[in-house]
């Protein structure tokens with residue numbers, strides 16, 4: 001049996017004569033508006049149990065989707081099951097709306113804000129409703145609301161990470177504004193975490209900000225990691241990096257590392273805590289920090305303003321992948337970026353079987369507070 005294709009106006013006319021219209025799109029698509037009077041039953045549900053949703057196989061039935069393709073396919077599937085009076089709306093809801101026919105928002109307790117805000121994620125089958133829910137349930141610890149933490153936290157909040165715990169004991173300085181995009185001119189002198197909370201809540205009020213105006217030390221690192229799924233190191237200084245590394249190995253939390261210097265940056269994922277002996281930690285590369293006198297005084301080193309943006313967003317990308325279980329994490333690889341040459345280079349990192357912290361069977365030796373010699377970038 002050939003399926004009839006109707007224009008939206010024709011379908012509307014039939015509908016007014018009492019013919020039933022079913023919108024076969026997914027619930028998250030219907031929240032942006034559906035043809036007035038239509039019943040929302042997504043295609044999979046309808047095809048799985050058509051007798052339940054449309055018991056009379058000889059009663060005329062109109063189907064509509066977004067563009068007219070899925071409704072046609074659904075009609076084909078129903079015809080094969082013995083339905084005899086099917087029609088599909090050509091051009092779907094898009095055409096229906098374009099022709100100015102009436103639409104309504106679906107009833108029920110569908111969270112319109114959630115579905116609108118994350119619609120571009122929900123359209124990705126790799127994320128979808130389940131993935132977006134996972135992000136909403138996640139808590140990420142962002143160390144530093146500076147050059148790396150700013151772009152990273154900005155996009156993580158936009159993407160829908162449910163809770164961002166941000167730790168930074170610094171205040172906003174005018175020299176920060178060249179790259180630390182969470183802050184603003186009128187917040188100079190305010191705590192960075194307060195400024196960050198203002199910006200992030202303005203962007204996405206659904207994201208909960210846990211502002212911690214503290215420097216990371218051995219005394220508070222366990223507390224900071226409590227209930228955290230992933231740690232993003234945006235502090236870019238040695239004492240914090242080693243402390244976070246050791247704590248993340250101890251607690252089995254992946255650490256997304258980033259660093260910038262002048263025109264170059266690098267990023268990696270250290271996930272030794274969840275895979276001892278299989279993935280490296282930061283100490284597998286550099287067992288101990290350099291002596292303070294050998295390290296540059298970071299507050300005096302320049303950095304190209306966009307560079308932390310590039311590196312911070314690579315870190316945020318890895319955080320999202322880890323939370324969603326997507327793709328291949330940058331674990332066991334160090335990605336280096338050279339802005340002047342516009343080149344990426346990748347170095348393989350192997351776990352060190354003698355690593356003082358993450359080697360298999362190694363017992364935790366306690367935290368070490370190294371002397372601070374490099375302020376947050």
Ligand SMILES: [Zn+2]
Pocket residue numbers: 272280281282283284285352355356357358359
């Ligand atoms: Zn290690």
